[in-house]
Amino acid sequence: MKHKAYWALKFLNFDEALSGEKRKSQLLELEEMRLNAYESSRLYKEKVKAYHNKKLLKKDFRPGQQVLLFNSRLKLFPGKLKSKWYGPFTIKEVKRYGAVELFDPQSETSNRTWIVNGQRLKLYHDGNIERLTTILQLQDP
Missing domain, CATH: 1.20.5 (Single alpha-helices involved in coiled-coils or other helix-helix interfaces)
Known part of the structure; x- marks a missing residue:
């Protein structure tokens, strides 16, 4: 053992x-x-x-151009038909590294400017846009 x-x-x-x-x-x-x-x-x-x-696309902006601003924080009313582009805004100054200073020419009461990333902007092309409208007559069954 x-x-x-x-x-x-x-x-x-x-x-x-x-x-x-x-x-x-x-x-x-x-x-x-x-x-x-x-x-x-x-x-x-x-x-x-x-x-x-x-x-990333290289975008060259110049002062005086009109641009549209992409609102990436739009979460309140999500939907397919809601536009995420706001504007047009006018470029006041182009800063280094793609930063752009904008102001709203339509708000004449204040000369408020703000700085945004240039990647959130796209050029605004003036002109009237023809919109197609269709009227549907709804009938009760």
């Missing part, structure tokens, strides 16, 4: 040197996996940034 207990303890008590080496190799593998994940994340972010920068 004593002999069996000895082998059971020998089996349960691992060799310290062997288990230490195994633990070190596991820690090194874990560190290598972490570094690989960090590197692939960095590469992915670089690719996504390059893709988005490629999609």
